[in-house]
Every structure is written in structure tokens, then in C-alpha cells.
Amino acid sequence: xxxxxxxxxxxxxxxxxxxxxxxFVLFRILPTGDPARLRAGHNAGPRVIAAxxxxxxxxxxxxxxxxLYMKGIFLHLNLGYSYYSDASVKSLIADRLxxxxxxxxxxxxxxxxxxxxxxxVSAVRRGSKLDRSLMGTALVFISAPEYWLxxxxxxxxxxxxxxxxxFPGAGxxxxxxxxxxxxxxxxxLPWLVLAATNAAIYARLIRxxxxxxxxxxxxxxxxxxxxxxxxxxxxHGLRSxxxxxxTILGLDIGVFLGGxxxxxxxxxxxxxxxxxxxxxxxxxxxxxQGTVLIAALFIIVANIVVDVAYAYLDPRxxxx
Amino acid sequence: xxxxxxxxxxxxxxxVQFPTEDGVVHAVDGVSxxxxxxxxxxxxxxxxxxxxxxxxxxxxxxxxxxxxxxGRILLQGQDLLALSERRLRQVRxxxxxxxxxxxxxxxxxxxxVGAQIAEAIRAHRDCxxxxxxxRAVELLELVGIPEAQRRAGAYPHEFSGGMRQRAMIAMALAxxxxxxxxxxxxxxxxxxxxxxxxxxxxxxxxELGMAIVIITHDLGVVAEMAQEIAVMYAxxxxxxxxxxxxxxxxxxxxxWGLLRSIPTLQAPRxxxxxxxxxxxPSLISPPSGCHFHPRxxxxxxxxxxxxxxLEPVAGERGHTVACLLSGEERxxxxxxxxxxxxxxxx
Numbered sequence: 323x324x325x326x327x328x329x330x331x332x333x334x335x336x337x338x339x340x341x342x343x344x345x346f347v348l349f350r351i352l353p354t355g356d357p358a359r360l361r362a363g364h365n366a367g368p369r370v371i372a373a374x375x376x377x378x379x380x381x382x383x384x385x386x387x388x389x390l391y392m393k394g395i396f397l398h399l400n401l402g403y404s405y406y407s408d409a410s411v412k413s414l415i416a417d418r419l420x421x422x423x424x425x426x427x428x429x430x431x432x433x434x435x436x437x438x439x440x441x442x443v444s445a446v447r448r449g450s451k452l453d454r455s456l457m458g459t460a461l462v463f464i465s466a467p468e469y470w471l472x473x474x475x476x477x478x479x480x481x482x483x484x485x486x487x488x489f490p491g492a493g494x495x496x497x498x499x500x501x502x503x504x505x506x507x508x509x510x511l512p513w514l515v516l517a518a519t520n521a522a523i524y525a526r527l528i529r530x531x532x533x534x535x536x537x538x539x540x541x542x543x544x545x546x547x548x549x550x551x552x553x554x555x556x557x558h559g560l561r562s563x564x565x566x567x568x569t570i571l572g573l574d575i576g577v578f579l580g581g582x583x584x585x586x587x588x589x590x591x592x593x594x595x596x597x598x599x600x601x602x603x604x605x606x607x608x609x610x611q612g613t614v615l616i617a618a619l620f621i622i623v624a625n626i627v628v629d630v631a632y633a634y635l636d637p638r639x640x641x642x
Numbered sequence: 643x644x645x646x647x648x649x650x651x652x653x654x655x656x657x658v659q660f661p662t663e664d665g666v667v668h669a670v671d672g673v674s675x676x677x678x679x680x681x682x683x684x685x686x687x688x689x690x691x692x693x694x695x696x697x698x699x700x701x702x703x704x705x706x707x708x709x710x711x712x713g714r715i716l717l718q719g720q721d722l723l724a725l726s727e728r729r730l731r732q733v734r735x736x737x738x739x740x741x742x743x744x745x746x747x748x749x750x751x752x753x754x755v756g757a758q759i760a761e762a763i764r765a766h767r768d769c770x771x772x773x774x775x776x777r778a779v780e781l782l783e784l785v786g787i788p789e790a791q792r793r794a795g796a797y798p799h800e801f802s803g804g805m806r807q808r809a810m811i812a813m814a815l816a817x818x819x820x821x822x823x824x825x826x827x828x829x830x831x832x833x834x835x836x837x838x839x840x841x842x843x844x845x846x847x848x849e850l851g852m853a854i855v856i857i858t859h860d861l862g863v864v865a866e867m868a869q870e871i872a873v874m875y876a877x878x879x880x881x882x883x884x885x886x887x888x889x890x891x892x893x894x895x896x897x898w899g900l901l902r903s904i905p906t907l908q909a910p911r912x913x914x915x916x917x918x919x920x921x922x923p924s925l926i927s928p929p930s931g932c933h934f935h936p937r938x939x940x941x942x943x944x945x946x947x948x949x950x951x952l953e954p955v956a957g958e959r960g961h962t963v964a965c966l967l968s969g970e971e972r973x974x975x976x977x978x979x980x981x982x983x984x985x986x987x988x
Binding site: 412538539542543544545546547548549550551558561562635636637638 | 701706727732736740744747749751753762765766797813894
């Protein structure tokens, strides 16, 4: 087991190095303009720009630049400086991370619980009116773009522009530590909107997975033992049906931690996704590069967590 | 009072139908038999003959599949078909237990073997986790699993095929059932392991005194186990007799076919096994008249019209057959068939 985890971790590091190298290459190849000029601003003279070129190491050979860049990332966690705001990319990302974490983890808890509940009920009552209406509703949520859902939610329920002034609207986010209650209320709408689409996907996934599992021979055995149907479904059925769901959950959380761009933009939440969006608007490439790397890091870590969790959930994997 | 007269299990005119999109499947079509306490009945037939469905219905496992069930299944006089799901659950795994064909897929892959057995105990007994676990280890010892203590903590995939079936048997015996239904218990196993499992079942039956219904497509398996054999075809019992009579004096053409398709060590290798021609009948629209007539070499034109019932065989106790041929004809044909077989093996 330890060997397995170590192997996965090493593989993760290799992957991260590869992604870092790829972003370096991308930002050198793409027509991004002269970084020194971008960093210097509109009114800088040639002197300033030349000084900046030396500062940024742009006068060195490409190989040397690559070495400095990789060394910066992996030894000093140095992701460079924003062209636009002059702050270090690292500090900008650190500032924005709590909002993205709050948004993603809260939404994930909601979509997992509601997806499980709906999926189980639908699977057990397969083919019933209840099942059909639940799955129909799920399809609506899956099909609806989340930014649209977000706007509708704001239009209906936000305190400022909503028809019913129930929840704080866009731009109301505050940090957990500064005001826990406002943090919580301001996130309710974004959580629900982000969770809605995923809950629908998870409900369908769990339903399918559970229906398949309930046809297995070992479910027949569980019934033959005289267990209650509740125990057969929730213990024997769900225990198997949950595995593919956990795999996807890990990956989804990884992806959203890299920035839920649409939701963060609609609700004006200062998270990683929003940071990235602003950076793209300002051609602030160090930030784009930094957020891409952070997103890659989250996805790689999520992958490792999923693999290890899978080995833990399925005893047959451990010994392979 | 009526304990002597009332058999342990009495199945009366059991019918099980599954409505499907293609039509109603008549999986079990009027099956009756009885079984005394401690006795063994073999139910033999090919896949799709309804033998498994009949047994699953006994413990109510076809209820969830939307089956239409009629008839009576009396366990010690109590009609299991009339029981509520809740009451039936108390019978299931307690008074009647079941083991299945493929022990790997029948055990939950994510739970330890000992825990799965302990769960069966705790489903019916009021005891602590630790007590149930100890009992599970005892049961694993009982079915001949070495190092039972350690093995109880292993997962099914760490067991061999034979060990898994032993574990399934341990689970089935957890609450000392009066009746064990074994649905093709050896089909998925190696031949040598098959013999071990059958020997184990016989030993346990001797020690614990439960009755066994053993379902198989293999007459060789029931030959060693059963006192009585029922041959099923297209959802019906077509012949029923003491085991010895089935092998010595079979009356139904389908039984002949089953017997002639068994390889024996005595027969020389050149002697071809005789397969039963044709394909198993559709259970949605079974053949008219005698269900076996399309595959029967001795069928007469009117056999496609007349539906034979189980009739006693003249001069034999407990031997019934559903065949439209006369008793004399059947005896003549069988002695010819047996003679032909004896000649070619001489």
C-alpha cells in the first residue's frame, strides 16, 4: 500500500514538472508580446524596458530561462509577478484560494448528498412516476448552463435585484474569518447553483450504478440471508455503487478548485477562477500561467487521492 | 401432532410467471413435490427449465422481480407465499437457506468473509458482534477451511473457488436451517473440488440433519446426494422417482436423453455421447400438447395436442411420469436404448 502511494506521488511530481515545462513553452511560443514591455506599462521609456529585460532574465538564453523558471517554481514556489498589479502571483493566488475552496467544498457536499439521495430513491423505485419525474428534473439541470442558472437564481432570489429578496446577491462574499454568518449566507446561492448541475449528474450516475449493482449475485445472497431491504440497498448495494461516484467526485473537486470561472464570475466571488478571468482580460500572463499550474496541481492531487481512495474502497485493487 | 404426516416442505401447484415486453414467461408451470425433514431431493433439468426460479420463489426472491406467483409452498404447514415480506425475511437465511452457483459473484467483493457470515448470524440472532464473529470462525472450521481465524479476515477474492463455496455453505448454515437449497452448487467448480463440496454437504447433512434440495443440470451430482429426483422440463416436473429408479428404470424420453448424455468412465472413448436434439422450448409460448414433443424421437401426431399429466408408473412406488407413450412402449424403448449402449461399450 505504501509503495503504491509513493509510486503515485512520484508520478504526480513527474506530471507536474511536465505541465510546468509545457506552460513555459506555451508562453514563449504564443504571440504574447514582449513581457518586459507589458510589465513596464504604457509610458515607460526604452531604458526602463531594457532594465526590466535584464530583471526578468529575458536577455539570457532560452535554456537558461527555462532552468531559472523551473528552479523558481519548484525550489522557491516562485510563480513570478503580475504585470498588472505588481503583486507576486503566489500571494494573489493565496488571497483567492479561500473563496474557491469555500465555494467548491460546500457545493460538493451539497451535490454529493442530494445526488446520493435522489439517485438511491430513483434506483429503488426504478420505473415509477417518482423516478421519472426526478430523472426528468435532473436532465433539466444537466442541460441548463450554470451561468444561466446563476443569473436566474440572482434574478429570483438575490437581496439586491431579486423578485424575492432572500439571499445576498452577487459581490456579497466575505471571508470566513471576517464574518462567518455573512460568508455562509453569501455562498448559499453560488453553492446551490454550482451543486445543481452536479447533483443532477451524480443522481443519474448513482441511479445507474446502483441499478446495475442490485442485479449482482451478491445482492441476491444478501437478500437470501434475510437482511432487510434497506440494509441490502444501503450497505450491500451502495457500497459497490459508490465507487465510480467517488472517482468522479475527486476529479470534479480538483477541477473546480482550479477555478469555477463561470460561477465565480456570475456571483462576483474573488476566487481563482475570477482571478484567471481578470488576468486574461488584462493579458496578465504570469497570473494565467500561475493559475494554470495551480489548476494542474489540484487535478493531479485529486487524481492521486482518488487512486488511493479507490484502493482503499476496493480491496481487490490493493494487491494488484 | 401431524409432525409425522406433514412433510418439512410441500410445494403445491406452484406457478411463477414473469410479464415481459415479449410476453408472459411461464417459468414454473404447476410444480408439486414434497420433502421430508432431513431428506434430499434432486431437481434436474437444463437451463431455462424453471428449476432455479422454483427454488428462488421458495424464499421469496422472485417477488422483487415482479413475478406473478400462485400455488402454495408449505414449510412445516406454513404457507410461505402467503407470508408478508417481513415475516418471510425471518424464514429466509434462518429456517431456509440457499447457496448459489458461482461463489465468487455470490460473495460481496468488498466485505471480509467472516463479516459476511457474521452478518447472516446477526440478521436472525440477538448477539454481539464479537459473538457473531466467533461463531463465524467456528462455521468456517466446520466447513473445513484451514486457519479459519485468519481466513475470516480475508476477502473473497483471496479464496480459491472451492473455499469460496465452503464459505457460502458456512454462511448458509449460520442459523442451522431446516432446509438448504443448493442451486447448482458445484457447476462453477473444478471436478475434483465438486466432489469435495458434495462430500462436505453430505457430511454436514449427517451432522446437522437438514433437508436439502439440490438443483443441477448434472445427473451425476444428484446420483451421489439425492434419495429422490425430480426431472424438470419447460417449467414442469416430467418425471419424479427415487434416485435408484431414475437411473435403473427411467420412464421419460427426456430423462433418457439426460442419462445418455452423461459420460461414464466405463464406456470406451469411441462411444459417442448422445446429445438431446433440438433447443430448449420458449417459455413464452411453450409447445402445444406435451411440451417435449418437438424434441422427442418417439412423439406421435396426437402428442402435439394432448397435454400429459404426471401419472404413477405401474408397479413402482413413488415413481410418476408425464408421458403419453404407454408403459409397455417406454419399457421396450429404454431396454433397447440401454442394450445399444451396453453393446457398443462391450
